[in-house]
Amino acid sequence: MAPTVALRLGRLLWLAGLLPWAPAPAAAGLYELRVITDGPATTGAEVTISAGLVAKDNGSLTLPADARLYRFHWIHSPLVVTGKKEKASSSTIHVVGNVPGDFPVSVWVTAADCWMCQPVARSFVVLPITEFLVGNLVVTQNTSLPWPSSYLTKTTLKVSFLLHDPSNFFKSASFLYSWDFGDGTQMVTEDAMVYYNYSIIGTFTVKLKVVAEWEQVEAPTKGIVQKTGDFSASLKLQETLRGIQVLGPTLIQTFQKMIITLNFLGSPPVTVCWRLKPECLPLEEGECHPVSVATTAYNVTHTFRDPGDYCFSIRAENVISKTHQYHRIQVWPSSLQPAVFAFPCATLITMMLAFIMYVTLRNATQQKDMVENLESPTGARCCCQMCCGPFLLETPSEYLEIVRENHGLLPPLYKSVKTYTV
Template structure:
């Protein structure tokens, strides 16, 4: 096994030594081309394209020591070639595009003495050419935020336009910059750098229109004013530090009563909010409560207290810029109205008791009415009374009625006494 490995390694080393003198067909597939370009470019500007011959897949294969063994071949039509240079195992060309579009450029490498042989390596690139100015709008701030395109309000922003003109095609041009910051502010400058301060949070789009003018000598030896324009934009998300939390809610509540507390955040969302009830107003520690993501500047907390006492809402909120704490004290009193699970049996018992009292009252009233309307007891009862009461039983009805009248003063007298006067 070891002998086979050493044999294969020896073959590779022998091939690498003979490669500079080998035909192009043997080297095919062992190398590749790395292409670089400074495009995109505006029409009339020069574009540079470079191709370098390197070992494929970054292998340990040695490059040929004699650079004259290989030759680079380019196809760039309809771009106009303005220059070409070769150095070692690399080649560079300079081309100009006079019309806008995407133009393919290809290159391949063959043996120097056999350009019809199989290529050692091939390369391909597309050059974008535009009739407008080429550049970037860059926004920077002293305070960097972890989110892309996010910046602080009330902090100066530096907005710069960087022209892409590696061939110095526009070195004699005069530029004019028209700025629109998306919040109603517009300005025109001759400088490609401005400083601006946003006072409110939100998402804004900075728009820039660039105009370049220069003089150019025409083929008839006359001078003319040339002009190129370009429109650029950048989206900005302005955020504010979290200055505090405004808590709106009751400070006194009864048990078994649903309570809602509104939190107003004085800062920029999105936020991470965490809260917990404590007997005292103390800051929350990390991992003490479950965080909740809030996408607006307001959030509602709901809770129902079952036990009376003094409580404190401990609240922590943070955004990508800062964090803050807030507290809200509340007293919970025993509820006067018990829950329905206890109120229903009590109400049923009270209803039964009231019905029983009303029944007894009506029954007593009916018995008293019968006694008044029927003062003479039945004959059987009277005989019984005569036998039981003996001498206490009255013989005449008048005497009985007189006793009834004296005992029941509310009944009117059945007769009036008549007094006799002697003249």
């Protein structure tokens, strides 16, 4: 196709070079020629091409009132002209292409009475002709999103095929549409418009095959004629950010590492922003540093240094919507800090108890030594005391002596030092 276009452009330049270059009139260079067309078109369909002469400085110049001062010249081969219409400052032709290709159409304007003069203005347009149907696949949704080809899941889509047929070439044709929505769903309809609802997020390609069929009654071909066309549109299905699920502790100690998992109920990417506050209040713009998250989960790590009641204020948004969430946390003093002081206290208490026991045992030992040094009473008195019981004892010392004689004494913890006088 490219060599064909180059060949035809070269032919146009060659034809333009054949134009005589005589002295230009005063109007040359003051105007430009604008060419518009309703192409592209299928083979056999009529195409309209219009050329209009306008002033270059946005209309401050006026065109001559007499339109017969200028003449429009067209080069359109191999397209066949089916009609032509001239106006005061414009010219319109109707052409038909019987073979597919990209065809350049050139037009220029000269003075009506000076064929040897330089053109007042010139222009050209490339007209695509195809053997297939020409049209567009249009997808619309009630909810508009801020970026192209993006739509919401679980919301009805309207998918329509718009046939490009300005000359009403397919007025007697019947159409059949085969739809493939890219998620495994296919259908065949006779209507150019369908409604569909995607239930999951993702990028899908809607494919459409159109078949047009009609009966041709005029030459050169008679009988049933059929034309087809394949069309597609890429769709990105997203979900609104319905909320944030927070998974993490609500009670923690100081100097302990805390990990909170945020699960986003919506489509990534998500912009996340969080901050610790004494109260659960929404975050304002610029109050925290946003982080871009490409998945539906994100971990927040923090270590508290001071005890107290805190609130994690979290803001998340995707290009569809935004939401806020809060998570309260109570921070208690770390258990390691009381243990540091508990060990010295326990040690001190143990030492004090040991000292008290030591003093008690020492006093008891001294009393036992004193009992051993007392003289033993007579056997008769001892017998009487043993029979009569401790209630008949005259003094406590006598009771201690009887107990010692009947039960024995523990050996002293230390031997008493005896003193000798020389």
